[in-house]
Amino acid sequence: MGEIKVIREKQQMFFSRGITRDINFRKEALRKLRKVIIEKEDKIAAALKSDLNKSSFEGYATETGLVLNEIGYFLKKTASLSRKKRVSTPVFAWPSSSYVVMEPLGQVFIISPWNYPFNLALVPLVGAVAAGNVVLLRPSGRSPATNAVIREIIKDSFNEEHVAVADCDSLTSEKALALKWDLIFFTGSTDVGKKVCQMAAGNLTPLVLELGGKCPAIVEDDASVKIAAKRIVWGKLINAGQTCIAPDYLLVNKRVKNELITEMQTAVKNFYGENPAENPDYPRIVSEKAFERLLSYIDSENVISGGRYRREALSLEPTLLNATFSDRCMQDEMFGPILPVIEYGELEEAIGLITKTEKPLAVYFFSNSREKQKRILRETSSGACLFNDVIMHIANDNLPFGGVGASGSGRYHGYESFRTFSNIKAVMNSSPYIDIPIKYPPFGRWEKIIRMILR
Structure with missing residues (x-):
């Protein structure tokens, strides 16, 4: 647990320096990750075979290939997704301009499962990095061979203050969940998802829950x-x-x-x-x-x-x-x-x-x-x-993925990952020179006008 606190403090300091807000930094991190994954494709395939007896085809089609596809999506889209989006401003707020900016949430804790140990660890991680966050990943202990390769890949791709991997034991997870994060992203069973909610509630930590069902x-x-x-x-x-x-x-x-x-x-x-x-x-x-x-x-x-x-x-x-x-x-x-x-x-x-x-x-x-x-x-x-x-x-990274009710909350993949791992900030810039008096008391003379506008 002490190690997690140290990593968390390092990541907090690193994020506060604003380095991850730079789009080129994010894209370069993703390029390096892609390069390392491609170099270790054989190791990934062997690990998936060891953990779950997945064939080379199934391992690539359902795990490695989908991660590389997600990286490719964000290398193309991160810059455009990060631009501010202008929106209209109502007449009673004139003269003002309004827009939306996507800013990184900050520190993200990702808990991934054993059944698709590479895909379900790396796909959300890619989205979190693309959106400008620092990440602590805790993979499942039930896929040890794949976890070992993931650790290698993360170590060779990122500095620890940017992305790190935590121990897989449940005690570490429970103690980590009690810490304050800007987002917890959990993939697993509904029963464990309920426990994650309870442990995160003390800090009102936002959650994405990718659960199961029938x-x-x-x-x-x-x-x-x-x-x-x-x-x-x-x-x-x-x-x-x-x-x-x-x-x-x-x-x-x-x-x-x-x-x-x-x-x-x-x-x-x-x-x-x-x-x-x-x-x-x-x-x-x-x-x-x-x-x-x-x-x-x-x-x-x-x-x-x-x-x-x-x-x-x-x-x-x-x-x-x-x-x-x-x-x-x-x-x-x-x-x-x-x-x-x-x-x-x-x-x-x-x-x-x-x-x-x-x-x-x-x-x-x-x-x-x-x-x-x-x-x-x-x-x-x-x-x-x-x-x-x-x-x-x-x-299809153009479709949001996630559940509803007991099968989960929140969405990811492609654009939805970027939204999930971003703070969608509303911005309004009003003129300091022209001041419309309609919002100030006394109100009597403006009531008819405001009733005409707000309807």
């Missing part, structure tokens, strides 16, 4: 079933389902249920072969504890397909379960390669089931009907809504 995939009877099956299976099995925006459960119109299940089984076989648990490109479950939790959801009576596993490799094959909303597997976020399947009759029934649960990070709706799509958009609430696809919104 994201539904809904397949209507007019959907392109083969495409729906392929995309749902793909999205569910990225990182073996250990993804906050993975389809967590499947709502399927009973008229296409059998066809969809058959196509999903075919997709699993095409992607990972007859025995996915033996496939070297199939990611593993992060820990024995998580593995046992997933096995506890599997009952031979409710298994549609899958259910085989290799305990020694922490590998569980893709599993479809017949389920109802009262089943235990529907009470918690799944975070694994198990997909509960629930059938419904009409679309209003599916919407009713979704709206009875906590608001998710995303809703995935498969239908070729524009009217049905409009209904889903209008009658459900979520951080994102995708039609005829899953997960792909996270790769």
